[in-house]
Amino acid sequence: VDLERIFDDLVRLETRWWNDLDTRLRRGGDVPLGTLNVLQVLDAVRPCRVQDVAQALEISVGGASQAVDRVEAKGFCVRTPNPADRRSSVLDLTDAGRDALARARPRVGEGLREFLAALPDDRVEEFGRTLAELRSALTKE
Amino acid sequence: VDLERIFDDLVRLETRWWNDLDTRLRRGGDVPLGTLNVLQVLDAVRPCRVQDVAQALEISVGGASQAVDRVEAKGFCVRTPNPADRRSSVLDLTDAGRDALARARPRVGEGLREFLAALPDDRVEEFGRTLAELRSALTKE
DNA sequence: AAAGATTGACTTGTCAATCTTA
DNA sequence: TAAGATTGACAAGTCAATCTTT
Numbered sequence: 258v259d260l261e262r263i264f265d266d267l268v269r270l271e272t273r274w275w276n277d278l279d280t281r282l283r284r285g286g287d288v289p290l291g292t293l294n295v296l297q298v299l300d301a302v303r304p305c306r307v308q309d310v311a312q313a314l315e316i317s318v319g320g321a322s323q324a325v326d327r328v329e330a331k332g333f334c335v336r337t338p339n340p341a342d343r344r345s346s347v348l349d350l351t352d353a354g355r356d357a358l359a360r361a362r363p364r365v366g367e368g369l370r371e372f373l374a375a376l377p378d379d380r381v382e383e384f385g386r387t388l389a390e391l392r393s394a395l396t397k398e
Numbered sequence: 399v400d401l402e403r404i405f406d407d408l409v410r411l412e413t414r415w416w417n418d419l420d421t422r423l424r425r426g427g428d429v430p431l432g433t434l435n436v437l438q439v440l441d442a443v444r445p446c447r448v449q450d451v452a453q454a455l456e457i458s459v460g461g462a463s464q465a466v467d468r469v470e471a472k473g474f475c476v477r478t479p480n481p482a483d484r485r486s487s488v489l490d491l492t493d494a495g496r497d498a499l500a501r502a503r504p505r506v507g508e509g510l511r512e513f514l515a516a517l518p519d520d521r522v523e524e525f526g527r528t529l530a531e532l533r534s535a536l537t538k539e
Numbered sequence: 540a541a542a543g544a545t546t547g548a549c550t551t552g553t554c555a556a557t558c559t560t561a
Numbered sequence: 562t563a564a565g566a567t568t569g570a571c572a573a574g575t576c577a578a579t580c581t582t583t
Binding site for chain 2: 264270271316365370385
């Protein structure tokens, strides 16, 4: 098996899907895909701190802090002092943030359905299982 | 099937693998992974222009031009005026570039073997086939 | 001291405008 | 006019240094 080829295909596929989805979102007047990812984390993880965003997106804490800055500057979330630990803040979606999330999410779904239409359902499932296993194998290191 | 979860796992897996491999390379005194990718294209595609790098890496032409700038600044490739079309240059690896490529490549292989050790061989093969199919489905659009 | 977060300097990508040659 | 490439302004990540609170 040619592992370098697998890695190359993984990276390029991710690049193309990311850029294509991001372009769709921007053209449709929605938030960029990076912003959407943050909104999804804020919606799914509660309570949510900067650290939780970093972990969910597999990026550095510094990067997550800056990403939250941008989302907050657009009025999509607020930092509230954390009563349990004053070193951190709790991040909460605003109504505008929830609206942006609700508008953008379906567009991503559309794109993904098109991308994966090339594959029969059982292989899509298998693909998802494999990705999940490879990812969970990593976090155990 | 949860397509959003598949996309999320794809993006995060790529992020982790990329960052882990890049860290290994830098720690070992080798070129960064982005540079290695360019070297691999210059080695595989001949003759190679900036446009070919952009296509192979699925990045913009502007980004490819800058990436080649960096590789050239490190002395790993040279731009030679293209006799067949004077709008473009032909890119060639230098001896130093070939050395850097030969040193870095095996380290990436090591990392990938570790990452994929979590999976039996037949599923690694299947994973590779799926990635290739999904990618080729894209280029036809 | 260690943990959470922020900040500044840097890397590497995008896009739009521009230049040169076809 | 279009194609190949370059450039400058900007976007979004990394890391290391720092600040505050535990």
